[in-house]
Amino acid sequence: MEKSDFTGGLLGLIGISILAFLITLLTLGICLPYAIVIRERWVAEHTFIEGKQLKFIGTGIGLFGQWIKWLLLTIITLGIYGLWVNIKMKKWIVQNTIFA
Numbered sequence: 001m002e003k004s005d006f007t008g009g010l011l012g013l014i015g016i017s018i019l020a021f022l023i024t025l026l027t028l029g030i031c032l033p034y035a036i037v038i039r040e041r042w043v044a045e046h047t048f049i050e051g052k053q054l055k056f057i058g059t060g061i062g063l064f065g066q067w068i069k070w071l072l073l074t075i076i077t078l079g080i081y082g083l084w085v086n087i088k089m090k091k092w093i094v095q096n097t098i099f100a
Contacts, residue, residue, distance in 0.1 A: 004050055034064075
């Protein structure tokens with residue numbers, strides 16, 4: 001059994017976080033799903049499970065569609081659905097992560 005590892009470094013994380021922040025800031029939050037996808041791709045590229053590299057296959061437009069649905073459901077339910085959004089996000093990320 002090979003060991004699992006994360007090879008990302010602090011400078012890489014800072015760089016990708018600044019990029020994601022700027023994308024979100026410059027688009028007034030509209031492109032937040034794209035920023036999340038960029039960050040998740042970086043994490044997957046640096047993650048190895050039993051020697052196999054992960055690959056994130058989600059897209060910004062795919063998350064954007066989910067994001068709109070979650071936002072509308074949160075508004076309709078007066079914020080109650082918002083309690084589930086974090087779980088829905090984690091499920092979406094896992095469903096879009098495969099072995100390279």
